[in-house]
Amino acid sequence: MTLIVQKYGGTSVGSVERIRNVARRIAQSQSLGHQIVVVVSAMSGETNRLIALAHEIQKYPDPRELDVMISTGEQITIALLSMALIEIGVKAKSYTGGQVKILTDDAYTKARILKIDENRLRKDLEDGYIVVVAGFQGVDESGNITTLGRGGSDTTGVALAAVLRAEECQIYTDVDGVYTTDPRIVPEARRLKTITFEEMLEMASLGSKVLQIRSVEFAGKYKVKLRVLSSFQEGGDGTLITFEEDRNMEQAIISGIAFSRDEAKITVLGVPDRPGIAYQILGPVADANIDVDMIIQNIGHDGLTDFSFTVHRHEFVRTMSMLKDKVQSHVGARDVIGDDKTAKVSIVGVGMRSHVGIASKMFRVLAEEGINIQMISTSEIKISVVVDEKYMELAVRALHKSFDLDQIP
Amino acid sequence: MTLIVQKYGGTSVGSVERIRNVARRIAQSQSLGHQIVVVVSAMSGETNRLIALAHEIQKYPDPRELDVMISTGEQITIALLSMALIEIGVKAKSYTGGQVKILTDDAYTKARILKIDENRLRKDLEDGYIVVVAGFQGVDESGNITTLGRGGSDTTGVALAAVLRAEECQIYTDVDGVYTTDPRIVPEARRLKTITFEEMLEMASLGSKVLQIRSVEFAGKYKVKLRVLSSFQEGGDGTLITFEEDRNMEQAIISGIAFSRDEAKITVLGVPDRPGIAYQILGPVADANIDVDMIIQNIGHDGLTDFSFTVHRHEFVRTMSMLKDKVQSHVGARDVIGDDKTAKVSIVGVGMRSHVGIASKMFRVLAEEGINIQMISTSEIKISVVVDEKYMELAVRALHKSFDLDQIP
Numbered sequence: 084m085t086l087i088v089q090k091y092g093g094t095s096v097g098s099v100e101r102i103r104n105v106a107r108r109i110a111q112s113q114s115l116g117h118q119i120v121v122v123v124s125a126m127s128g129e130t131n132r133l134i135a136l137a138h139e140i141q142k143y144p145d146p147r148e149l150d151v152m153i154s155t156g157e158q159i160t161i162a163l164l165s166m167a168l169i170e171i172g173v174k175a176k177s178y179t180g181g182q183v184k185i186l187t188d189d190a191y192t193k194a195r196i197l198k199i200d201e202n203r204l205r206k207d208l209e210d211g212y213i214v215v216v217a218g219f220q221g222v223d224e225s226g227n228i229t230t231l232g233r234g235g236s237d238t239t240g241v242a243l244a245a246v247l248r249a250e251e252c253q254i255y256t257d258v259d260g261v262y263t264t265d266p267r268i269v270p271e272a273r274r275l276k277t278i279t280f281e282e283m284l285e286m287a288s289l290g291s292k293v294l295q296i297r298s299v300e301f302a303g304k305y306k307v308k309l310r311v312l313s314s315f316q317e318g319g320d321g322t323l324i325t326f327e328e329d330r331n332m333e334q335a336i337i338s339g340i341a342f343s344r345d346e347a348k349i350t351v352l353g354v355p356d357r358p359g360i361a362y363q364i365l366g367p368v369a370d371a372n373i374d375v376d377m378i379i380q381n382i383g384h385d386g387l388t389d390f391s392f393t394v395h396r397h398e399f400v401r402t403m404s405m406l407k408d409k410v411q412s413h414v415g416a417r418d419v420i421g422d423d424k425t426a427k428v429s430i431v432g433v434g435m436r437s438h439v440g441i442a443s444k445m446f447r448v449l450a451e452e453g454i455n456i457q458m459i460s461t462s463e464i465k466i467s468v469v470v471d472e473k474y475m476e477l478a479v480r481a482l483h484k485s486f487d488l489d490q491i492p
Numbered sequence: 493m494t495l496i497v498q499k500y501g502g503t504s505v506g507s508v509e510r511i512r513n514v515a516r517r518i519a520q521s522q523s524l525g526h527q528i529v530v531v532v533s534a535m536s537g538e539t540n541r542l543i544a545l546a547h548e549i550q551k552y553p554d555p556r557e558l559d560v561m562i563s564t565g566e567q568i569t570i571a572l573l574s575m576a577l578i579e580i581g582v583k584a585k586s587y588t589g590g591q592v593k594i595l596t597d598d599a600y601t602k603a604r605i606l607k608i609d610e611n612r613l614r615k616d617l618e619d620g621y622i623v624v625v626a627g628f629q630g631v632d633e634s635g636n637i638t639t640l641g642r643g644g645s646d647t648t649g650v651a652l653a654a655v656l657r658a659e660e661c662q663i664y665t666d667v668d669g670v671y672t673t674d675p676r677i678v679p680e681a682r683r684l685k686t687i688t689f690e691e692m693l694e695m696a697s698l699g700s701k702v703l704q705i706r707s708v709e710f711a712g713k714y715k716v717k718l719r720v721l722s723s724f725q726e727g728g729d730g731t732l733i734t735f736e737e738d739r740n741m742e743q744a745i746i747s748g749i750a751f752s753r754d755e756a757k758i759t760v761l762g763v764p765d766r767p768g769i770a771y772q773i774l775g776p777v778a779d780a781n782i783d784v785d786m787i788i789q790n791i792g793h794d795g796l797t798d799f800s801f802t803v804h805r806h807e808f809v810r811t812m813s814m815l816k817d818k819v820q821s822h823v824g825a826r827d828v829i830g831d832d833k834t835a836k837v838s839i840v841g842v843g844m845r846s847h848v849g850i851a852s853k854m855f856r857v858l859a860e861e862g863i864n865i866q867m868i869s870t871s872e873i874k875i876s877v878v879v880d881e882k883y884m885e886l887a888v889r890a891l892h893k894s895f896d897l898d899q900i901p
Contacts (some may be wrong), residue, residue, distance in 0.1 A: 099545070099548045099549060102549065103549070133568070136508070136568075136572065137571070137572070137575060139508045140508060140511065140512070140572055140575040140576050140579060141575045141576075141578070141579045144575055145574065145575050145578045147585070147586075148570075148571040148572075148574045148575045148578070148586055149571070149575075151567060151570065151571040151574075151586050151588070152567070152568055152571035152572065154567075155564035155567050155568055158560060158561070158563075158564050158567075159542070159545075159561055159564055161557075161560065162546070162557040162558070162560040162561035163545065163546070163549055163557075163561065165554065165557045165560075166546060166549040166550045166553055166554050166557045166558075167549050167550075169550070169554045169557070170549060170550045176556070177556075177557055177560050179560070179637075181590065181591075182590075182635055182636075182637075226591055227591075228588075228591075
């Protein structure tokens with residue numbers, strides 16, 4: 084008998100009717116002979132409602148008390164789902180994070196899981212129960228309630244799958260898998276049967292927000308097979324997230340095209356090319372809690388160089404003025420220029436590690452479309468370019484076609 | 493430094509504004525040099541909202557899961573109240589029943605407290621924290637969440653006061669104390685400075701619904717001083733519920749007049765006066781889950797007697813038809829008659845134990861007003877009569893005046 088962990092997000096359990104559907108789907112999985120552990124989020128909107136209520140009392144709610152409060156969202160869902168299962172004749176039992184117990188550190192609102200006690204769950208599973216566990220929450224060593232931060236329910240699912248050595252951790256969501264790119268931009272986009280963890284990480288961080296990046300890292304670390312499935316469509320195998328060693332040799336070199344409209348590009352011009360200059364520029368940015376994505380510095384000329392990076396578009400104005408006020412004269416830069424009408428387009432695939440010419444093919448395709456590349460950055464399994472945002476969709480479509488992503492490999 | 497337990501009900505914490513008020517009041521008590529443990533209920537309406545949600549899934553919600561769900565109501569309040577305290581600069585920490593831990597039996601939805609671990613609370617109190625505990629809930633030995641049933645928050649307050657040997661358990665409610673009778677009927681009704689537990693039990697069960705009867709019993713058993721106070725009015729000492737041995741000798745003989753409009757009277761006429769007849773009549777009533785209040789049987793004549801009792805008015809029709817169908821011929825009774833236009837009026841006071849003539853005075857007063865007494869039943873500290881409901885208010889007013897309850901004793 085195989086053990087499967089299924090995780091259902093807030094939209095999947097967003098109403099009584101949807102909770103009933105989820106119960107039916109779980110019962111079906113059980114009837115196929117699986118032991119099932121279910122992890123659920125709060126009903127969609129509930130966590131935000133609770134946070135708003137807390138903010139009526141405190142502008143910056145006490146983190147310990149905020150966790151006591153928002154953890155009730157999942158607690159309600161586990162009870163309702165267990166009732167729905169019992170109602171259709173399936174033995175079920177709910178557990179809060181504290182009851183399991185899911186031990187975390189004491190970093191309220193963004194705790195990390197340290198250990199999970201599997202004994203009680205094992206016993207219930209052997210007794211034929213569906214075990215319904217509240218995602219997103221745990222307890223610290225002193226028994227204080229903690230939460231794992233946004234997307235924490237995925238992490239709970241993966242962690243339970245790891246501890247229980249589950250066959251698979253199935254993440255039910257409102258899409259039916261991971262696509263070669265966003266089907267709204269490229270209608271020919273294809274659902275991937277498999278994708279590697281490394282690719283998934285690059286896809287997720289680039290805006291294909293199917294899975295929380297933290298849970299993907301976690302799954303990779305503990306070798307948990309993750310599968311993304313739709314909680315609304317019946318049938319379908321979704322997308323399995325695999326380890327590279329399991330990868331089919333015949334698989335495509337490129338798995339997908341990711342993109343983001345949220346990038347703004349900033350360049351500090353004519354800075355002295357000396358050690359410590361990157362820190363002098365990016366230190367103040369980090370201190371202001373501004374996240375930096377791509378960072379590029381090319382070789383210098385005549386003792387001067389240009390230093391570029393991208394930030395989220397809504398941080399653009401703040402970053403520009405801070406650089407002009409505090410950094411430009413301090414580092415002796417000539418000017419600070421920027422552009423918030425940019426987009427990032429990336430091709431992702433573990434195959435490119437062993438294939439040369441992928442980058443040049445990408446650049447050729449973009450050139451043929453008349454798209455100017457403003458910045459380039461690469462990792463082992465990803466090549467990203469920054470382009471004028473008006474060319475973003477064109478770039479994605481052209482690359483999707485050129486790399487044959489619309490063809491089954 | 494004295495330790496005080498304060499309990500605030502659902503109306504007292506029914507909105508963000510009210511929670512802020514409660515926080516201010518607690519801070520005030522602390523500034524008088526007290527250590528404070530606070531017990532709170534769910535915000536008014538919340539428990540019913542959750543129960544309704546459960547009923548959307550199951551007609552008869554699974555009791556274990558129902559408790560998981562409704563216990564979130566208090567969990568939200570403890571967090572909000574702790575935030576409100578922290579916001580005004582008072583150190584505060586919340587605890588669910590499971591965190592304390594309040595150990596109960598495993599009778600879901602109506603569990604009984606077995607034991608409370610005081611260590612963690614003691615430590616927080618010594619560290620200067622206000623400890624905010626969720627009322628109404630606990631955990632069984634296996635860590636399953638349980639609830640204590642309606643009014644359970646009062647019980648939590650009393651139990652904590654007992655375990656912590658608190659100076660007082662203050663129950664904050666929407667009235668400012670216990671009155672000699674309902675001021676809506678007798679404007680001269682006076683707030684009692686003290687009332688004994690025994691009197692309070694009689695008053696509570698007779699419809700003066702200030703305190704849950706179970707918590708009063710509990711307080712009596714563990715010698716916890718209870719005080720009823722208003723959470724909306726500032727100042728005022730409320731009513732202290734005392735033990736008889738502490739009672740002021742000068743206190744009035746009668747403490748109050750209780751009444752209930754909910755009584756319906758039923759008489760089984762001409763039943764054979766033989767052993768077992770009471771059981772043959774009341775057995776079927778109990779089996780049908782109908783609560784019986786007063787029961788009266790006088791001596792018989794010629795081997796026959798009349799057997800009377802009262803039930804809640806909304807059970808009247810059901811009880812009558814059951815008696816006629818199943819009991820009358822079985823026991824060989826002549827007839828079953830009844831009246832649901834009746835009311836019960838009671839005088840309550842521990843003083844009547846040591847004073848003769850109280851009953852005769854009561855009957856004289858009613859006679860002078862032309863009120864016919866239909867049934868009489870007495871206990872050591874209470875005399876109850878059933879009268880036509882149209883005379884109820886007249887009876888209450890006349891008795892209140894005759895026993896000088898409008899005068900400070």
